Amino acid sequence: MSRAMIIGTGSCLPERILTNEDLEKMVDTSDEWITTRTGIKTRHIAGAGEETSKLASVAARRALDMAGVTPAEVDMIVVGTISCEKAMPSCACLVQKELEAVNAFAFDINAACSGFLYGLDLADKYIRATPDMKILVIGAENLSSRTNWQDRNTCVLFGDGAGACLVTGSDQERGILASKLYADGRLWELLHMDSAPSLNPDLCGQPSDGPFIKMVGKDVFRYAVRAMADAITAVLEKEDLAIEDISLVVPHQANIRILKSLADHLRVPLEKIYINVHKYGNTSAATVPIAMDEANREGRLQQGDLLLICTFGGGFTWGAALVRW
Numbered sequence: 241m242s243r244a245m246i247i248g249t250g251s252c253l254p255e256r257i258l259t260n261e262d263l264e265k266m267v268d269t270s271d272e273w274i275t276t277r278t279g280i281k282t283r284h285i286a287g288a289g290e291e292t293s294k295l296a297s298v299a300a301r302r303a304l305d306m307a308g309v310t311p312a313e314v315d316m317i318v319v320g321t322i323s324c325e326k327a328m329p330s331c332a333c334l335v336q337k338e339l340e341a342v343n344a345f346a347f348d349i350n351a352a353c354s355g356f357l358y359g360l361d362l363a364d365k366y367i368r369a370t371p372d373m374k375i376l377v378i379g380a381e382n383l384s385s386r387t388n389w390q391d392r393n394t395c396v397l398f399g400d401g402a403g404a405c406l407v408t409g410s411d412q413e414r415g416i417l418a419s420k421l422y423a424d425g426r427l428w429e430l431l432h433m434d435s436a437p438s439l440n441p442d443l444c445g446q447p448s449d450g451p452f453i454k455m456v457g458k459d460v461f462r463y464a465v466r467a468m469a470d471a472i473t474a475v476l477e478k479e480d481l482a483i484e485d486i487s488l489v490v491p492h493q494a495n496i497r498i499l500k501s502l503a504d505h506l507r508v509p510l511e512k513i514y515i516n517v518h519k520y521g522n523t524s525a526a527t528v529p530i531a532m533d534e535a536n537r538e539g540r541l542q543q544g545d546l547l548l549i550c551t552f553g554g555g556f557t558w559g560a561a562l563v564r565w
């Protein structure tokens with residue numbers, strides 16, 4: 241049976257770095273508070289020419305280069321994003337144009353911080369049906385454009401960036417062994433972002449203080465740890481594996497305390513959990529593909545290794561995937 245095998249990874253971060261010290265000059269906060277509560281030290285903030293689709297295109301090109309595949313060979317592009325510079329067309333269509341991937345169909349997925357994982361799961365389903373497809377799966381965000389820079393509760397947490405991978409069919413034991421996705425829309429208010437104000441005269445009276453990310457941090461924290469731990473247990477059980485069999489866990493990067501708590505729940509040493517939240521903050525759908533690309537380029541993923549991916553985000557959406565590298 242064919243399954244989706246990752247044959248190239250890439251990532252792209254904007255040039256400008258915003259430090260905790262910079263934030264101290266913008267809102268009533270401190271490096272000490274941000275570091276102890278979140279583990280974040282710096283985040284990258286997009287400037288002109290670094291729109292979501294541009295970051296996504298650079299990350300995708302790097303993944304293609306690693307795989308030795310040309311844009312014309314790509315059959316499908318899927319982008320997980322909640323912050324593309326345009327509502328229409330999709331970010332994926334803008335990437336298709338930028339890359340000149342003229343033979344690909346393209347669309348976005350809105351699953352917030354789980355968008356990349358949802359895309360990877362979908363790519364795997366396509367490949368199980370049509371193994372010779374080549375699919376670009378991307379997570380890309382410009383959350384700085386959706387951040388209320390006067391709200392210290394949220395503005396210290398997020399950053400911009402993009403990550404990508406190229407997948408194709410594998411007949412070997414490599415690829416996505418198992419995945420499991422979840423959602424619970426009943427909890428949407430705990431983590432959400434309004435759309436642009438409605439232009440429909442019957443709806444435009446609805447109050448909104450801006451299309452910013454809003455969050456009940458403590459509740460999100462609690463759900464995130466339990467949900468990711470449960471999703472990981474579910475995919476391990478599917479394959480009759482134990483956490484001890486795993487070489488590396490690449491989780492959604494939101495907060496170092498969430499990652500430490502996840503390690504405790506799973507009873508794995510922190511060294512088995514890939515962490516880069518201190519450098520980039522929470523880049524939503526982009527955190528996992530950026531982290532996966534860094535781990536790959538650092539040599540922390542070797543052929544045959546078992547990799548676990550897990551995510552949690554607005555919706556709520558969450559899930560996990562087990563990959564043999």
Ligand SMILES: CC(C)(COP(=O)(O)OP(=O)(O)OC[C@H]1O[C@@H](n2cnc3c(N)ncnc32)[C@H](O)[C@@H]1OP(=O)(O)O)[C@@H](O)C(=O)NCCC(=O)NCCS
Pocket residue numbers: 268269270273274277278353392393394396455456457458459460461464494495498522552553554
């Ligand atoms: C947001 C988060 C870091 C806050 O940490 P916390 O320990 O829960 O902190 P609290 O919400 O209890 O806030 C404690 C105090 O710090 C204050 N505070 C909030 N942000 C602050 C900041 N940037 N600087 C200084 N003080 C801040 C609060 O106003 C509050 O003050 P008060 O007690 O006078 O009201 C934490 O809840 C979290 O990480 N949640 C998950 C968020 C997340 O990852 N979301 C995305 C998932 S995809």
